[in-house]
Amino acid sequence: xxxxxxxxxxxxxxxxxxxxxxxxxxxxxxxxxxxxxxxxxxxxxxxxxxxxxxxxxxxxxxxxxxxxxxxxxxxxxxxxxxxxxxxxxxxxxxxxxxxxxxxxxxxxxxxxxxxxxxxxxxxxxxxxxxxxxxxxxxxxxxxxxxxxxxxxxxxxxxxxxxxxxxxxxxxxxxxxxxxxxxxxxxxxxxxxxxxxxxxxxxxxxxxxxxxxxxxxxxxxxxxxxxxxxxxxxxxxxxxxxxxxxxxxxxxxxxxxxxxxxxxxxxxxxxxxxxxxxxxxxxxxxxxxxxxxxxxxxxxxxxxxx
Amino acid sequence: xxxxxxxxxxxxxxxxxxxxxxxxxxxxxxxxxxxxxxxxxxxxxxxxxxxxxxxxxxxxxxxxxxxxxxxxxxxxxxxxxxxxxxxxxxxxxxxxxxxxxxxxxxxxxxxxxxxxxxxxxxxxxxxxxxxxxxxxxxxxxxxxxxxxxxxxxxxxxxxxxxxxxxxxxxxxxxxxxxxxxxxxxxxxxxxxxxxxxxxxxxxxxxxxxxxxxxxxxxxxxxxxxxxxxxxxxxxxxxxxxxxxxxxxxxxxxxxxxxxxxxxxxxxxxxxxxxxxxxxxxxxxxxxxxxxxxxxxxxxxxxxxxxxxxxxxxxxxxxxxxxxxxxxxxxxxxxxxxxxxxxxxxxxxxxxxxxxxxxxxxxxxxxxxxxxxxxxxxxxxxxxxxxxxxxxxxxxxxxxxxxxxxxxxxxxxxxxxxxxxxxxxxxxxxxxxxxxxxxxxxxxxxxxxxxxxxxxxxxxxxxxxxxxxxxxxxxxxxxxxxxxxxxxxxxxxxxxxxxxxxxxxxxxxxxxxxxxxxxxxxxxxxxxxxxxxxxxxxxxxxxxxxxxxxxxxxxxxxxxxxxxxxxxxxxxxxxxxxxxxxxxxxxxxxxxxxxxxxxxxxxxxxxxxxxxxxxxxxxxxxxxxxxxxxxxxxxxxxxxxxxxxxxxxxxxxxxxxxxxxxx
Numbered sequence: 001x002x003x004x005x006x007x008x009x010x011x012x013x014x015x016x017x018x019x020x021x022x023x024x025x026x027x028x029x030x031x032x033x034x035x036x037x038x039x040x041x042x043x044x045x046x047x048x049x050x051x052x053x054x055x056x057x058x059x060x061x062x063x064x065x066x067x068x069x070x071x072x073x074x075x076x077x078x079x080x081x082x083x084x085x086x087x088x089x090x091x092x093x094x095x096x097x098x099x100x101x102x103x104x105x106x107x108x109x110x111x112x113x114x115x116x117x118x119x120x121x122x123x124x125x126x127x128x129x130x131x132x133x134x135x136x137x138x139x140x141x142x143x144x145x146x147x148x149x150x151x152x153x154x155x156x157x158x159x160x161x162x163x164x165x166x167x168x169x170x171x172x173x174x175x176x177x178x179x180x181x182x183x184x185x186x187x188x189x190x191x192x193x194x195x196x197x198x199x200x201x202x203x204x205x206x207x208x209x210x211x212x213x214x215x216x217x218x219x220x221x222x223x224x225x226x227x228x229x230x231x232x233x234x235x236x237x238x239x240x241x242x243x244x245x246x247x248x249x250x251x252x253x254x255x256x257x258x259x260x261x262x263x264x265x266x267x268x269x270x271x272x273x274x275x276x277x278x279x280x281x282x283x284x285x286x287x288x289x290x291x292x293x294x295x296x297x298x299x300x301x302x303x304x305x
Numbered sequence: 306x307x308x309x310x311x312x313x314x315x316x317x318x319x320x321x322x323x324x325x326x327x328x329x330x331x332x333x334x335x336x337x338x339x340x341x342x343x344x345x346x347x348x349x350x351x352x353x354x355x356x357x358x359x360x361x362x363x364x365x366x367x368x369x370x371x372x373x374x375x376x377x378x379x380x381x382x383x384x385x386x387x388x389x390x391x392x393x394x395x396x397x398x399x400x401x402x403x404x405x406x407x408x409x410x411x412x413x414x415x416x417x418x419x420x421x422x423x424x425x426x427x428x429x430x431x432x433x434x435x436x437x438x439x440x441x442x443x444x445x446x447x448x449x450x451x452x453x454x455x456x457x458x459x460x461x462x463x464x465x466x467x468x469x470x471x472x473x474x475x476x477x478x479x480x481x482x483x484x485x486x487x488x489x490x491x492x493x494x495x496x497x498x499x500x501x502x503x504x505x506x507x508x509x510x511x512x513x514x515x516x517x518x519x520x521x522x523x524x525x526x527x528x529x530x531x532x533x534x535x536x537x538x539x540x541x542x543x544x545x546x547x548x549x550x551x552x553x554x555x556x557x558x559x560x561x562x563x564x565x566x567x568x569x570x571x572x573x574x575x576x577x578x579x580x581x582x583x584x585x586x587x588x589x590x591x592x593x594x595x596x597x598x599x600x601x602x603x604x605x606x607x608x609x610x611x612x613x614x615x616x617x618x619x620x621x622x623x624x625x626x627x628x629x630x631x632x633x634x635x636x637x638x639x640x641x642x643x644x645x646x647x648x649x650x651x652x653x654x655x656x657x658x659x660x661x662x663x664x665x666x667x668x669x670x671x672x673x674x675x676x677x678x679x680x681x682x683x684x685x686x687x688x689x690x691x692x693x694x695x696x697x698x699x700x701x702x703x704x705x706x707x708x709x710x711x712x713x714x715x716x717x718x719x720x721x722x723x724x725x726x727x728x729x730x731x732x733x734x735x736x737x738x739x740x741x742x743x744x745x746x747x748x749x750x751x752x753x754x755x756x757x758x759x760x761x762x763x764x765x766x767x768x769x770x771x772x773x774x775x776x777x778x779x780x781x782x783x784x785x786x787x788x789x790x791x792x793x794x795x796x797x798x799x800x801x802x803x804x805x806x807x808x809x810x811x812x813x814x815x816x817x818x819x820x821x822x823x824x825x826x827x828x829x830x831x832x833x834x835x836x837x838x839x840x841x842x843x844x845x846x847x848x849x850x851x852x853x854x855x856x857x858x859x860x861x862x863x864x865x866x867x868x869x870x871x872x873x874x875x876x877x878x879x880x881x882x883x884x885x886x887x888x889x890x891x892x893x894x895x896x897x898x899x900x901x902x903x904x905x906x907x908x909x910x911x912x913x914x915x916x917x918x919x920x921x922x923x924x925x926x927x928x929x930x931x932x933x934x935x936x937x938x939x940x941x942x943x944x945x946x947x948x949x950x951x952x953x954x955x956x957x958x959x960x961x962x963x964x965x966x967x
Contacts, residue, residue, distance in 0.1 A: 034337045080332040100333045125333045142784040144844030153331060171844070184496075188471055189924075195844060203331040208338040215343040220440070220468060222364065229336045236344035242336065280713075285349040289713040289779045 024052045024256065025072045027086060029079030031056045034245045038078050038100055041249030046256065057082050065089035074256060080105045083122075087111055095119040095265055099252045100245060102126050102201055104153050106268060121255060121265035123248050126157075126201055127228060127241050128270040129164035131300050133198070135276065136226050137168055138296040139239045140196050140288065145171045147194030147223070149186045151204035152176060161198070172198075180204050187214060191221040198226045199237065211235060224286055233277045238288055241300065243271035276300070354716040355676065357686040357706040358449055359775050359790040361837060363442040365467075367849075370877045370887045372913035372930035372962060374480055374488060374509075376436060377429045380462070381891055383444045384788075385835040385853035385871060389904070389941035390955070393484075393513020394430040394521040394551050397941060400446060400460035401831060401855070401867045402796065403898035405941075409726055409767075411449070411457035414464045415543065417574045417592045420456055422650030422666070423622035423657075425729030431570040431596055433525050433545030435490050435505045437478055437964075440467040446790060446835065448771045450724035451688035451704035454646075454670050458726040458769055459794075466543075469494040469503035469531055475967050478507075482930070482960020485512035485520070499533040513552060515937075515954045516946055518563040523549035537580030545572040554602055557947065560610070560739065562603040566618075570596040585633040588644075596622045604741055609751070613744030620654040621663070638678030645671045652730045659736040666695040666730055684708040686720075696733050697766050700725045718775035726767040732800055732823040735760050758802060759820045767825075770795045784841035789834065797828035829859035829866065845879040868893040868906070883917035883926075898941075907938035907955075915962075923967035932958045 026042060028035040035056075043052045050073065060068075065085060068075060070092030076099060077083040083098040087109045090096065096119065098106060103124040111120055136146055146165060150158055158174050165172035173193055175186035183205060191197065197218050199206050206214055215236040218225050227237030248271050259265050276296055283290050353360055361383045373379055377396035380386045389397040391405060399407040408425030411418060414434065419427055445461040453461050472494045480488040490507035505527040513519035528544040550565040574592040581587055600618040604610045630644030646669065653663040674688035689703040706720035737757045741749045773792040779785070802821040833855030840848040851873040857865050871893040878886050894906035915928035937956045944952040 029333070032337070034333070079334075080330070102331050102333065102335075105331055125336050141782045142841055142844075184470060185473060188473070201331055201335045203335070207335060208340060211338075211340050212343045217471070219344055220471060222441075229338070231336075231338055231340045235340035235342055245337075279344075281349060282344050284352040284354065284713070285344075287353050287779075289781050 022051065022073050023071075024050050025068050025075050026052055026054045027060060027075065027077045027082045028054065028056045029077070029081035029083075031058075034100070035078050038245035038249035038252070041246040042076070042099070042252050045250050045253030050256070057085055060085070062089050066091050068092075069094045074259065076252060076256075077101075083109055090115065093119070095259060096121070097252060097255050097259075097265060098122040098268075100125045100248050103268075103270075104157065107156070116264075118264035120268075122268040123251050123255065124268070124270045125243065125248065126270065127243070127274065129157075129161045131241050131270070131274060132200070132226060132228070133161065133164050133168055133170060134300045135239055135241045135296065136196050136198060137170065138291055138299045139226070139278075140224060141291075143195035144169070145173065145193060145195045147190035147197045148172060148174045148200065149183065149190055149197075149205045150174065150176055150200060150202050151178065153204075154200060154202050157200055161200075177205060180210065183210060184213070184217070187217055191218060191223050194223055196224050196226060199228055199232065201228055219282075219286075222286055224283070224288055230275075230277055233279045236282050237279060238283045238286065239276065239278050239290075241274055241276050243274045247271055247273035247275070274300070351676070353788075354710060354713075354777050355684055355686070355708065356445075357452075357688070357704060357718070357720055359446040359773075359788055359835075361444045361446060361788070363444070365440055367875075367877075368436065368439060368442070370875075370885065370913065371889065371911070372887070372915070372928050372960075373911075374436065374486070374930075374960070374962070375429070376432065376434070376439075379436075379442065380444070381873060381889070382849070382851070382875065383446070384837045384851035384873070385446060385833075385855075385867075386444070386460075387868060387871070387893070387898075389898075390514065390953070391941045392517055392519035392552075392953075393511055394519055396429045397898070398427070398429065398462075399867075399898070400444075401794070402459055402799075402829075403866060403896070404801075405898065406729075408456070408729060409458040410460045410462060411453050412462045412464070413453070415466055415541075415574065416463070416576070416590065417543075417572070417594070418624070418626065419572075419594060420624075421596065421622050422624050422730050423596075423620060423652045423654075424731050425456070428568075428570075428596060430521060430523070430551065431547055431568050433527050433547035433570060433572060434464070434466070435478075435492070435507055435525065435527060437476060437490060437492065438466050438472075438503070438505055438527060438529075440465045440471070447720075447773060447792065448704075448722050448724035448769050448794075450702035451690050451722055452672070452674060454672070454690050455692055455694065455700065455702065455725045455727045455766065458724050458767065466529060467503070469501035469529055470496060472503060472966075473501070476964065477967070478962070478964045480960055480962045483958040485510060486958075486960055487511075499535070501531050503527075503529045509549075514940065514952075515956055516950060516952050518552040518555055520552040521549065523547055523568070539578050541574075541576040541578075543572070543574040545570075547571070553600060555952075559606045560602075560604045560616070560741075562605060564600060564602055567599040568596070569599075570594075583633070585631060588630045588632075589628070590630075591627045592624075593626075594624045610741055610749070611743065614741050614749060616656065616739045616741050618654075618656045620657055621652060623651040625649045625651075640676045642674045643672065645669070650730060652734075656739060657731060657737055658734050659738045664730060664734055666733075668692060668694040668727075682710050684710065692725075694727050696730075696763075697727055700766060714779045714781075716775075716777045718773075718777075720775070721772045722770075724769045724771070726769075726800075728764045728766065728800055728823065732764055733760060735823065757820055759822050764800055764823055765798045765825050767799055768797045784843070786839040787836065788838075789836035791834045792832070794831040795828070796831065798825040799827060799829065800824065801826045827859075829857055831858075831867065832856045847875075847877040849873070849875040865896040866898060868896045870894060885913070885915040885917065885928075887911075887913040903943055904941060905939040905943065908935055909938065909955075910934040920965070921967075923965055925963075925965040928962040928964075930960050930962060932960075 066089045069090040072094040074095045076097045077086045078099045106122045175190050177186045224238040227240035233240040377398045380398045387399045387403045397407045402409045406424045406426035412427045443463045449457040449461045476492040478490040487510045492505040494503035507525045509523045511521045526546040530542045532540040547570045553566040554561040554563045572594045577589045579587045604614045605612045626648045628646035632642045634640045648668045650666045670692040672690040677685045686706045691701050693699040704722035708718045710716040735758045771794045776789045778787040835853035838850045853871045874890045876888045889911040891909045912931045917926045939951045940953040940955045942953045
């Protein structure tokens with residue numbers, strides 16, 4: 001009898017579908033390096049406490065996604081495409097934690113009304129206003145006028161930045177543009193009146209296609225730039241604050257622990273961990289005396305490593 | 306700055322106008338996008354801290370805050386620089402060793418030398434350039450012949466013009482004020498495909514100084530086109546044209562009564578740039594500068610010169626220049642810049658040279674500069690310029706500087722260099738003989754008089770050996786920047802027009818018996834300190850304090866060629882409601898520029914009050930500008946009218962500037 005039971009258990013384990021209850025499904029938008037880094041960090045932190053099944057979006061059909069939304073312990077889409085796919089096919093009650101997603105994109109996602117609010121959360125890839133403006137203040141203590149060019153998709157971000165700027169006694173000049181053709185003119189207007197230019201991720205205002213123009217223009221105006229990625233600082237932004245896929249992946253795992261303990265996910269939020277990177281060559285060329293990196297991290301409230 | 310001086314232009318040229326890329330949805334990919342390294346080492350301008358000289362930067366904001374309408378007035382903002390006016394339209398801008406033609410500084414517009422082959426120095430009034438088209442001015446204080454060649458003797462002024470894309474749209478500027486000052490400018494700039502263009506048209510009129518016949522009228526056209534050729538190649542074309550009249554002569558000199566000098570100047574500049582693999586940049590530039598002044602100078606000294614007599618004082622000055630330069634980064638912390646140029650200078654004037662032929666002088670140069678970061682805190686700049694000039698032979702101008710930068714806030718520099726100033730063609734070939742013509746245009750056939758000026762034969766270049774200690778400090782938390790330079794300069798073979806009569810060493814009279822002769826007259830030692838403190842207590846307030854002091858040991862008649870002390874104070878503040886205020890105060894004591902008598906010292910207070918406004922989405926401003934709010938003072942020349950009134954009195958003047966960008 002016991003041997004038959006054991007045999008049945010083994011059969012059940014062997015045939016147990018990957019999407020069965022208790023499994024965390026990590027759905028990557030793409031198989032790129034950044035997604036792999038996030039995935040590895042997430043899995044390492046979850047450790048042996050739960051099973052993590054990793055998918056790339058290409059591997060997942062609509063029906064599978066629907067099934068997962070019914071049975072998974074939690075769905076963790078990584079990136080905008082995966083998050084949107086999950087949202088579109090969510091018919092069950094599985095909680096969702098979107099990782100590495102811009103806040104503006106996250107807020108645009110349409111979730112089924114039946115899914116409780118505390119079952120949906122996100123760790124944004126962008127930085128909170130206090131951090132980006134904090135970096136501006138720490139790296140350029142004499143700067144009082146901060147320029148910003150955005151498209152309407154970032155209206156909420158701009159509003160938060162304006163609030164933060166007021167608290168910090170900074171004057172934020174915001175130019176809103178509707179078309180990529182208006183970037184140059186808007187940038188010119190803002191740079192005339194700015195000690196530093198803040199870049200926030202924006203599909204129209206700053207992207208891989210126009211980053212070169214934007215950086216060259218700011219350099220001609222001799223205005224230092226605060227960027228939002230390592231790539232931007234390498235390209236020419238004097239300082240950038242960003243959260244790496246690893247940092248976001250780790251925090252994602254902590255969110256899952258919290259869910260296990262409290263029964264619900266923490267509110268959507270920016271990554272708690274971040275890195276600061278400088279471009280010392282551009283800083284020197286612009287005559288900017290960079291502050292001590294540890295000091296800046298401390299001012300921004302980073303946990304000391 | 307140094308041989309990376311052209312990088313600002315490089316940046317502007319490489320701006321590929323491809324802003325019309327399609328919008329896509331924002332995603333995390335924007336955070337991980339692999340971006341090209343845009344501001345690479347070879348594209349970055351050399352930081353002020355790493356530059357082998359002290360450099361004062363006048364940026365757009367500062368230029369605008371002064372309200373000055375004469376380009377030369379802007380240099381009052383540079384520590385140690387003397388700005389004077391011999392006439393309303395004739396400006397003297399010198400950094401040490403002042404003389405009437407301010408021959409001892411190199412002046413560049415986007416890297417093109419506008420130094421005059423004829424007189425030397427710069428005819429500031431004949432530059433076809435609008436102040437509104439200037440992005441920034443970098444003034445190198447100290448010799449920089451190792452980077453810019455001979456004549457970069459006591460300093461270099463590099464004017465960088467605005468990229469068409471940065472001024473896209475239209476601009477209207479109108480000014481009017483005392484002394485019949487009137488100006489009107491219109492600019493259009495825009496973009497078409499991979500090219501951007503800027504065209505500026507303007508007219509400037511001014512009545513000049515009180516007692517002088519020195520009014521000015523100029524019509525100006527300026528064009529700049531920047532073309533992105535793709536594949537890291539770019540081309541920039543600049544054209545300038547100016548024509549106008551300048552009041553000249555005076556009622557005392559009966560052989561040169563009041564008349565108009567007709568000025569026609571044009572320039573053409575083509576710059577080609579190419580980014581090469583391995584972070585190298587190659588540049589090729591060609592330029593032509595042409596200045597023709599025509600004067601019919603009336604004379605009346607009956608019975609020798611009957612009423613209606615005149616002489617012709619035409620002068621042509623032309624420079625052709627071709628230059629190539631390669632900037633490379635060899636390894637982290639090791640950059641080089643090498644290049645070569647060929648140049649032809651031409652002058653023609655029956656009056657000044659007593660020949661009908663065009664006189665030419667060819668020159669060539671090769672240069673190399675190495676910037677080596679020996680250790681994180683230590684940097685060395687090594688450079689040399691070897692030049693051959695038809696009239697004086699071949700000379701080498703070397704320089705070595707060592708920089709200690711204990712932190713990004715403090716930098717010390719120790720440097721030594723040798724620089725030459727080649728005599729201008731006028732100093733080499735001058736023989737002024739006036740041929741007086743009667744009212745009927747036929748020569749009066751007067752017996753040849755002694756020329757007023759004669760060439761002494763071969764004149765050696767002036768030599769300047771310089772040792773200097775520089776310091777740059779920054780305290781960003783207090784908004785403070787300090788720039789100090791201590792120098793010890795030894796100048797030999799100074800060229801001056803001295804009298805050929807050793808007994809009196811004076812030359813006077815309408816037809817001087819003893820002509821003046823350009824010759825190497827001796828040397829001088831100059832030791833001094835100069836500096837600038839910038840304080841920006843808030844983004845709305847800026848204070849600049851300039852100070853310079855110099856001790857001159859001159860063996861030549863105890864002359865002081867530069868002011869012994871000089872100071873300037875500028876306070877700028879932005880009030881709420883778009884109201885801006887600037888106050889500038891200058892002071893300098895008496896001194897003796899080369900070839901001049903004693904100059905009076907002066908105090909001067911300038912002010913500007915401006916209101917910025919928005920009109921239908923356009924930016925506009927109205928500015929009230931006062932120059933010299935204190936007492937009248939005597940500018941540059943000490944000459945007097947027969948009744949004893951100073952000739953060159955600078956009184957208080959007021960003007961209103963209106964500008965609209967739409």
